């Protein structure tokens with residue numbers, strides 16, 4: 001089945017379908033640019049003070065172009081922009097991280113784009129649970145997509161010029177696999193070291209590339225495991241952005257029967273107070289996330 005037919009079977013409106021298709025068109029274009037464009041830095045910084053790669057800036061432009069040409073989109077926000085931008089009168093608000101993990105590009109590891117669609121006139125005041133659609137595209141050896149329109153989480157693959165549903169009803173249940181982000185903070189947190197020891201002494205498999213998209217993609221496809229990026233005294237909210245990274249991943253995970261918390265609150269209940277808001281995140285199978293909460297309380 002192709003993605004359009006799938007969306008139709010979920011009673012997704014033509015307008016919302018067209019927004020999803022615009023995002024995927026941008027993704028297809030970005031996948032071509034990754035193969036062909038100079039991988040150097042752009043000489044600029046984003047609002048988080050991080051150096052932007054030329055491809056970060058280009059990917060953002062591609063997203064903007066596609067979304068501006070869709071009359072159903074009224075608002076956009078990007079991890080690479082300073083603020084949300086009203087771009088038209090459409091009902092839908094799209095936020096995205098156009099190229100997550102771009103510091104991995106030079107080593108030719110997988111990277112991705114993360115996106116969410118809301119129906120709102122501002123992102124301030126929304127919560128992750130208000131998302132209508134969330135997804136991410138993986139630019140790896142294959143071009144794939146994990147998406148949810150609130151009917152479970154599915155995988156699609158780009159083949160013969162279209163997106164085909166390659167795995168429906170992805171479920172994340174218990175299993176021994178861990179992806180520990182920000183392991184450096186063991187120098188600040190003994191409890192994180194104890195959690196690592198638990199996983200290592202109990203025969204868990206370490207699977208960590210340093211890219212949130214491929215690391216979480218793996219959890220969906222293997223149907224087990226956990227990804228965490230905790231905070232620490234020097235960075236209490238960690239690194240990952242609530243609107244652009246944590247909320248969409250949490251939505252996809254809950255739709256796959258897993259959970260996502262910041263250690264105290266459900267990620268999807270957290271209200272966006274600023275576009276650049278960060279959050280710690282523990283995301284994966286229910287038992288494993290609970291275990292992390294016990295260790296890192």
Ligand code: AHM
Pocket residue numbers: 050079097099100101102103181182210211212213229239
């Ligand atoms: P980015 O959006 O600037 O690429 O940063 C997000 C990435 C995630 O993919 C990954 O989980 C994390 O940064 C790794 O962070 P660190 O640099 O602290 O290892």
Ligand code: MG
Pocket residue numbers: 079097099100101245
């Ligand atoms: Mg990112």
